[in-house]
Amino acid sequence: MTELRHRGPGEDDVLKQQQQQQQQESEVRTDGEAPSDSEIKPDPGVPSTVDDTPEVLNKALSGMSSRWKNWWVRGILTLAMISFFFIIIYLGPMVLMMIVLCVQIKCFHEIIMIGYSVYHSYHLPWFRTLSWYFLLCVNYFFYGETVTDYFSALVQREEPLRILSKYHRFISFTLYLTGFCMFVLSLVKKHYRLQFYMFGWTHVTLLIVVTQSHLIIHNLFEGMIWFIVPISCVICNDIMAYMFGFFFGRTPLIKLSPKKTWEGFIGGFFATVVFGLLLSYVMAGWRYFVCPVEFNNDSNRFEVDCEPSDLFQLQDYTLPSVLQSLIGWETVRIYPFQIHSVALSAFASLIGPFGGFFASGFKRAFKIKDFANTIPGHGGIMDRFDCQYLMATFVNVYIGSFIRGPNPSRVMQQLLALRLDQQLHIFNTLRAHLIDKGLLSANQEATAA
Amino acid sequence: MTELRKRGGGDRDAENISDKDTDGDDRIGVGGEGDRDSKPDTDTPEVQPSVDNTPKCLNKALAGMSSRWKNWWIRGILTLTMISGFFLIIYMGPLPLMLMVLAIQIKCFQEIITIGYRVYHSYELPWFRTLSWYFLLCVNYFFYGETVAENFGNLVQRDEPLQFLVRYHRFISFALYLLGFCMFVLSLVKKHYRLQFYMFAWTHVTLLIVVSQSHLVIQNLFEGLIWFIVPISTVICNDITAYICGFFFGRTPLIKLSPKKTWEGFIGGFFSTVMFGFIFAYLLAQYNYFVCPVEYSESNSFLIDCEPSDLFVLQDYTLPSVLQTVFRWKTVKLYPFQIHSIALSTFASLIGPFGGFFASGFKRAFKIKDFADTIPGHGGIMDRFDCQYLVATFVHVYLTSFIRGPNPSKVLQQVLVLQPEQQLSIFNALKSHLTETGMIPPAIRGP
Numbered sequence: 084m085t086e087l088r089h090r091g092p093g094e095d096d097v098l099k100q101q102q103q104q105q106q107q108e109s110e111v112r113t114d115g116e117a118p119s120d121s122e123i124k125p126d127p128g129v130p131s132t133v134d135d136t137p138e139v140l141n142k143a144l145s146g147m148s149s150r151w152k153n154w155w156v157r158g159i160l161t162l163a164m165i166s167f168f169f170i171i172i173y174l175g176p177m178v179l180m181m182i183v184l185c186v187q188i189k190c191f192h193e194i195i196m197i198g199y200s201v202y203h204s205y206h207l208p209w210f211r212t213l214s215w216y217f218l219l220c221v222n223y224f225f226y227g228e229t230v231t232d233y234f235s236a237l238v239q240r241e242e243p244l245r246i247l248s249k250y251h252r253f254i255s256f257t258l259y260l261t262g263f264c265m266f267v268l269s270l271v272k273k274h275y276r277l278q279f280y281m282f283g284w285t286h287v288t289l290l291i292v293v294t295q296s297h298l299i300i301h302n303l304f305e306g307m308i309w310f311i312v313p314i315s316c317v318i319c320n321d322i323m324a325y326m327f328g329f330f331f332g333r334t335p336l337i338k339l340s341p342k343k344t345w346e347g348f349i350g351g352f353f354a355t356v357v358f359g360l361l362l363s364y365v366m367a368g369w370r371y372f373v374c375p376v377e378f379n380n381d382s383n384r385f386e387v388d389c390e391p392s393d394l395f396q397l398q399d400y401t402l403p404s405v406l407q408s409l410i411g412w413e414t415v416r417i418y419p420f421q422i423h424s425v426a427l428s429a430f431a432s433l434i435g436p437f438g439g440f441f442a443s444g445f446k447r448a449f450k451i452k453d454f455a456n457t458i459p460g461h462g463g464i465m466d467r468f469d470c471q472y473l474m475a476t477f478v479n480v481y482i483g484s485f486i487r488g489p490n491p492s493r494v495m496q497q498l499l500a501l502r503l504d505q506q507l508h509i510f511n512t513l514r515a516h517l518i519d520k521g522l523l524s525a526n527q528e529a530t531a532a
Numbered sequence: 533m534t535e536l537r538k539r540g541g542g543d544r545d546a547e548n549i550s551d552k553d554t555d556g557d558d559r560i561g562v563g564g565e566g567d568r569d570s571k572p573d574t575d576t577p578e579v580q581p582s583v584d585n586t587p588k589c590l591n592k593a594l595a596g597m598s599s600r601w602k603n604w605w606i607r608g609i610l611t612l613t614m615i616s617g618f619f620l621i622i623y624m625g626p627l628p629l630m631l632m633v634l635a636i637q638i639k640c641f642q643e644i645i646t647i648g649y650r651v652y653h654s655y656e657l658p659w660f661r662t663l664s665w666y667f668l669l670c671v672n673y674f675f676y677g678e679t680v681a682e683n684f685g686n687l688v689q690r691d692e693p694l695q696f697l698v699r700y701h702r703f704i705s706f707a708l709y710l711l712g713f714c715m716f717v718l719s720l721v722k723k724h725y726r727l728q729f730y731m732f733a734w735t736h737v738t739l740l741i742v743v744s745q746s747h748l749v750i751q752n753l754f755e756g757l758i759w760f761i762v763p764i765s766t767v768i769c770n771d772i773t774a775y776i777c778g779f780f781f782g783r784t785p786l787i788k789l790s791p792k793k794t795w796e797g798f799i800g801g802f803f804s805t806v807m808f809g810f811i812f813a814y815l816l817a818q819y820n821y822f823v824c825p826v827e828y829s830e831s832n833s834f835l836i837d838c839e840p841s842d843l844f845v846l847q848d849y850t851l852p853s854v855l856q857t858v859f860r861w862k863t864v865k866l867y868p869f870q871i872h873s874i875a876l877s878t879f880a881s882l883i884g885p886f887g888g889f890f891a892s893g894f895k896r897a898f899k900i901k902d903f904a905d906t907i908p909g910h911g912g913i914m915d916r917f918d919c920q921y922l923v924a925t926f927v928h929v930y931l932t933s934f935i936r937g938p939n940p941s942k943v944l945q946q947v948l949v950l951q952p953e954q955q956l957s958i959f960n961a962l963k964s965h966l967t968e969t970g971m972i973p974p975a976i977r978g979p
């Protein structure tokens with residue numbers, strides 16, 4: 084298999100290879116003809132597959148046939164990635180945020196590189212600078228919004244941070260505008276269309292990659308369990324669907340990915356739901372996972388300690404009679420969170436794969452086998468994370484809609500920022516509302532501390 | 533001039549905008565040729581056949597003149613028509629204004645998407661027209677839903693189904709979007725993968741540009757009609773005065789992208805626009821109708837009545853001594869808003885044109901003369917509104933950063949959505965805060 088060649092040359096040499104291959108290519112190619120997965124010709128205009136497998140691994144597996152070798156490489160790398168994931172979780176929220184940022188930057192880089200190779204625009208004036216500049220701007224905007232919310236006390240203390248946060252939107256917009264004007268000024272007569280394509284490509288990539296990673300960080304701040312369980316469900320679905328497909332797969336699922344089967348899809352669904360239930364049961368017992376991440380102002384570090392909310396307290400649920408006769412229990416003690424985990428797992432197994440199909444379609448459209456060659460046996464970072472993206476948004480929307488409403492402390496801050504007469508007006512309206520609802524009696528208000 | 537030919541066929545005619553050869557620059561395998569834009573624009577055969585939309589009566593009235601003057605007159609008459617239409621709709625109130633913004637947004641979206649179809653010959657692509665409009669609908673639903681939830685609180689509180697829709701608004705919008713996304717994935721057809729991805733991306737970038745900006749325009753409108761009228765007027769004024777200054781004094785070209793623009797026009801336009809903005813702001817700031825935030829009252833109608841905020845109350849400013857000697861006044865009575873209007877006009881004249889250059893670059897890149905032919909003499913709606921977009925975002929960012937703090941009714945909405953226990957705790961915290969600052973008397977122990 085092609086990835087077992089020695090580690091290839093660096094980026095510039097890859098481009099030279101591309102150009103040599105292009106000259107051998109025929110002139111006109113109609114688009115969309117997708118070779119099936121088995122014809123893995125290194126396509127021109129694409130970074131040719133280099134073998135990143137470490138030497139030590141190559142040596143250890145040198146005896147086997149290439150098919151088994153590939154399987155072993157994939158398996159070992161999978162285990163390596165999963166263990167790495169657990170180590171990072173152990174290291175804490177700060178490290179997790181850094182890792183999310185790194186993954187985002189790498190995904191952005193991979194997609195932009197594909198754009199360069201599709202459009203031969205690697206040497207376009209200014210464009211590499213502009214793409215990274217836009218990435219920086221959008222990240223600054225999003226991370227600034229997060230920091231302002233969660234680190235409010237820290238921000239209020241430090242004077243420069245306070246000004247940055249007060250005029251944050253204005254500063255971000257100015258930075259973005261600078262990039263926009265630079266783009267307009269950099270338009271070169273022969274390359275208008277290319278430049279607009281790359282501009283569009285950059286913005287769509289930013290839209291996909293940066294917003295999602297921002298939402299992942301939001302989920303993380305709700306409680307690490309909202310970060311870990313969704314990601315694990317997607318990983319589990321990947322692995323389980325593969326196994327079920329391997330052992331029982333017969334009917335193909337979708338033309339885009341000929342290796343996927345209905346048996347794998349359905350088997351993966353049930354396995355992921357069960358896995359999700361078990362994993363949430365295990366995790367919901369630990370405060371470290373369950374409590375919202377907070378920044379402690381005094382000790383200047385992250386704190387994950389609280390009274391677990393109702394979601395994470397064991398409760399008795401009466402089983403419906405059907406299940407009662409089956410299992411022989413009348414009630415069962417589970418965390419309410421486990422019920423939510425069923426919804427998360429169902430989404431991860433039923434809709435998450437559409438993110439994978441989207442990425443497969445994208446790869447076929449641009450005739451690439453993998454997004455990049457970062458991970459031996461697996462491809463690029465985007466290849467591993469394509470299903471995660473829809474999941475991150477879903478979890479964020481789910482939390483926002485069903486678990487918690489707006490953040491009360493944030494609302495309080497906004498209240499205190501109003502003028503005093505406006506506060507008084509709101510106070511009276513709220514009082515009337517609460518009395519209406521019976522939460523406050525008319526004379527109780529006078530004695531409430 | 534080319535736009536005076538008779539109206540041609542419909543979209544099918546546009547097939548002769550053959551971009552098949554220009555598509556070559558984005559195909560893998562064409563060795564290093566790069567873009568085919570090396571031909572100057574004038575001998576490009578790919579310009580769309582300009583259709584003449586001029587109404588027959590106008591054509592008759594101007595039949596005598598030479599074509600150059602005829603064009604000038606058509607442009608002039610249409611400009612006046614558009615400006616009067618603008619004033620008429622302002623007079624009619626906020627709701628027609630919102631509807632007009634929505635209609636313009638839909639037309640801009642349609643114009644840009646049609647260009648995409650022509651560039652990629654993807655008009656017949658299965659499902660794609662439906663999906664583009666569906667995505668437009670979803671994103672509009674999301675944004676307008678947020679607007680309704682924030683500003684029409686009274687209406688929402690009363691209606692049970694509306695309350696449900698507002699509470700789960702994000703989830704519903706996301707589900708709708710996902711549906712479109714999954715339909716897109718399922719519609720991928722073997723021979724057309726790349727085209728379909730291009731159109732998907734084209735649609736999303738267009739949505740990003742067009743829909744988000746129109747949403748911001750509506751947000752600005754709710755702050756007060758003056759925040760809607762003054763920016764748009766300054767952009768229009770800058771267009772016109774830069775053209776006039778360039779016409780009379782123009783010598784040095786400004787930027788290669790738009791050869792007709794000159795530095796003299798640019799700078800002359802800047803000064804005229806700042807003055808115009810200053811005077812126009814003075815005129816508008818006197819009327820409550822323009823100055824007050826738009827609110828939706830209990831009686832199912834829009835209410836624009838309030839005590840004008842400090843921005844719109846005349847104040848005395850001492851002129852710096854330089855200007856004192858020039859004008860021989862010591863102080864001058866201005867609205868503080870006029871100072872802000874200088875910032876808005878400056879942005880509209882200095883940075884707004886970059887939106888125009890962007891659109892010019894776009895038209896050159898895709899070898900089109902105008903976005904469409906909706907307005908005779910002017911081109912499409914996008915041609916008129918290309919400079920407005922950056923300005924709308926700027927005004928919104930300016931408003932939120934420098935003018936207003938949080939909106940009290942919005943904050944109240946948020947409080948009412950919280951859980952009862954959270955409301956109680958906020959109530960208590962607020963009460964202690966207000967008691968401290970002396971706004972309410974200390975609690976009296978009751979029975």
